[in-house]
Amino acid sequence: MGNIMVDIHRDYKYAIEVENGLLDDLDRYRNLFFRYEKAVLITDENVAPHYLRQVEKQIDKAGCKTHAIILPAGEGTKSLEKAEEIYHHFSEYNLSRGDLVVALGGGVVGDLTGFCASTYLRGVDFIQIPTTLLAQVDSSVGGKVGVNLSKGKNLVGSFYQPKAVIVDPLTLKTLNKRVFCDGMAEVIKYGCIQDKGLFDRLMMGSVQAPPEEIDEIIESCCTIKRNVIQEDERETGLRRILNFGHTLGHVLETYFNYQKYSHGEAVAIGMYHITTKSESRGITKEGTSEKLKELLLAYDLPVTMPYLEQERVEEILFRDKKFSGNKITLILLKDIGEAVMVSMDKNQLVEFIV
Numbered sequence: 001m002g003n004i005m006v007d008i009h010r011d012y013k014y015a016i017e018v019e020n021g022l023l024d025d026l027d028r029y030r031n032l033f034f035r036y037e038k039a040v041l042i043t044d045e046n047v048a049p050h051y052l053r054q055v056e057k058q059i060d061k062a063g064c065k066t067h068a069i070i071l072p073a074g075e076g077t078k079s080l081e082k083a084e085e086i087y088h089h090f091s092e093y094n095l096s097r098g099d100l101v102v103a104l105g106g107g108v109v110g111d112l113t114g115f116c117a118s119t120y121l122r123g124v125d126f127i128q129i130p131t132t133l134l135a136q137v138d139s140s141v142g143g144k145v146g147v148n149l150s151k152g153k154n155l156v157g158s159f160y161q162p163k164a165v166i167v168d169p170l171t172l173k174t175l176n177k178r179v180f181c182d183g184m185a186e187v188i189k190y191g192c193i194q195d196k197g198l199f200d201r202l203m204m205g206s207v208q209a210p211p212e213e214i215d216e217i218i219e220s221c222c223t224i225k226r227n228v229i230q231e232d233e234r235e236t237g238l239r240r241i242l243n244f245g246h247t248l249g250h251v252l253e254t255y256f257n258y259q260k261y262s263h264g265e266a267v268a269i270g271m272y273h274i275t276t277k278s279e280s281r282g283i284t285k286e287g288t289s290e291k292l293k294e295l296l297l298a299y300d301l302p303v304t305m306p307y308l309e310q311e312r313v314e315e316i317l318f319r320d321k322k323f324s325g326n327k328i329t330l331i332l333l334k335d336i337g338e339a340v341m342v343s344m345d346k347n348q349l350v351e352f353i354v
Contacts, residue, residue: 002219006141006161006226008202008233014164016141016222018215022168023051023129026058028081029304032164033062036125039100040093041066042086044073047105047131048112050174055104055129064100067093071109075258076125077109078147080156086116090124097121100163106132106179107139107263111157114145118160128162131171133183133214134264137190140165142229142239148258153250159234168320169215169223175302178262184299186246190221191240192292196337203295240322241339244331247320248353254316255308268301277352278332283342285335292336310354317353318346 026033033039039059043052048070056066067088095101101124103113117126128140146157146160172180184202191199198220219265225242232239248270252261261269275292278284286346293303323326328349329341344352 004222016165018167018219020170030062033059033064036064037098038065040070041102043104044109045069046073078112083116090120101126104129107135110135110140111145118158125149125163128165134186136167136218138186154178161251181299182262183262185268192225193339194224199336238327241331251316255289265302268296272303273305284297284333
């Protein structure tokens with residue numbers, strides 16, 4: 001079992017637990033759930049048939065009464081409209097600051113649930129139980145929560161840390177290949193920015209099924225992210241390296257209204273496109289983009305940049321929340337396992353991306 005302690009500051013710590021079969025053994029968290037009189041479980045229509053009753057039953061055993069909210073699946077759910085619906089559920093259920101909210105699902109469910117927990121009554125405790133690879137290695141850890149607007153991704157949000165992150169890698173067996181590979185894009189990102197050993201290990205992997213050692217891979221990714229956020233919770237410095245591929249990736253998601261590319265697919269294109277540009281300018285070691293392309297293709301991830309209208313790209317790009325005035329920090333690679341932060345103004349960024 002992997003137990004990764006996240007120590008944000010002196011007064012706030014929580015555990016990321018990674019173990020096969022954890023969802024069948026939530027009784028070990030009895031002392032955690034016992035603190036709360038009631039809990040609201042938020043999940044989606046894809047996850048609910050597999051895991052909702054299982055989780056409800058075990059939380060109920062701890063003496064914590066449960067109430068479930070089942071949302072439509074997909075990025076469109078991550079909206080202010082759905083957040084308001086959830087607030088109404090909280091109110092009808094008389095949720096108090098002494099109660100609990102549980103996110104059971106992928107990145108959309110986790111981000112939306114965390115956002116609602118952070119804002120309802122100015123803060124209600126919440127727990128992440130991620131069921132997709134992307135959520136297990138990335139979005140459930142670190143406290144970034146939020147929703148999308150029509151003008152861009154994650155434009156409304158906050159930093160709000162969970163009380164625990166419970167990861168059962170066996171949930172990956174219910175994912176289809178596309179959703180699994182979507183998460184592999186984030187795993188590859190970690191190898192690119194900080195762990196060449198992980199990158200090399202993935203080069204020997206297979207797209208056909210989660211690797212037998214997927215629990216170890218999840219632990220490696222969570223440990224990297226833990227180390228980064230402990231140094232920089234609010235993304236003022238080191239945490240920016242986690243955005244490798246995401247500046248362009250978010251443009252692609254928004255440009256196609258979340259219909260053409262999943263998050264991981266958009267990030268894959270972003271990572272490869274940016275790396276080819278930085279390699280051509282001598283920032284990145286020659287041959288790096290080809291290695292990255294080979295690994296992305298091995299996991300059925302796209303690398304080809306689609307045609308985009310520059311005016312629309314600029315409209316989306318300039319709303320990126322990572323801008324500070326006229327400047328943004330773009331994450332590039334020096335080599336596999338070594339990231340570098342480069343400050344650019346808007347004109348330089350457009351030239352680099354488009």
